[in-house]
Amino acid sequence: MTTAYRPRRDYGWFLRNRNYAVFVARELTSVFVAWAIVFLMVVVDAVLNGGDPAAFAGRPWVIALNVLTLAATAFHAVTFLNLAPKATVIRLDGYRIPDWMIQGGNHSAWLLVSAVVAYFVLRSP
Template sequence: MTVRAPYRPPRDRLWFTRTRSATVFVLRELTSVFVAWSVVFLLLLADAVLSGTTREFAALAARPWMIALNVVALAATAFHAVTFLNLAPKATVVRLDGWRVPDWVIQGGNHSAWLVISGLIAYFVLRSS
């Protein structure tokens, strides 16, 4: 009597490419690496400011590979933020007096707040230069 192993179908390693929503989901999850890099970069900047080594940090940040990495990180972080904010209406149901607030209002509020806060940060950073 021969014992056979149970059948295991072959794995499709590119399963997420079949639908647009799955592809966007996987891309958003992968962009988390660049979001984490942005946090590390800002922590390195804060450490350089506190320890008085801003010239060394500026020299590191001015290297072409670092500029390229930060440009990619900026694009990935923007993609991550936009797709995350677009999912907010699915995760948060807001009701006012029994009436459900439409998805576009929640999305618009999130994107508007992001734009206003980014504008304020840019104003204060650029003003002090």
């Protein structure tokens, strides 16, 4: 009786190609996006129930995790917005809009929304 051939698994297949490595890194940053949502829900729950959100948010490990989360979500957002021209083809008068215009519009909208949010969060009461 013979056994079936099972090739060895290569768990580092994505490291051989930069595009694959960036893709896998972007997908892994989704974990940090999920943490940001959970953290926001914990803070909102503390505020609504009369608790002190700073008691949890001020812990050193939470601060370190949130700094890492900021970097990971920024990487996630930039790489996601850079992929938009590949998924969105816009034609104007029969001509395709260049990729840089779509990326520029996406990044400009992101900057504008971030500026508006920063204005409301950072303004003095």
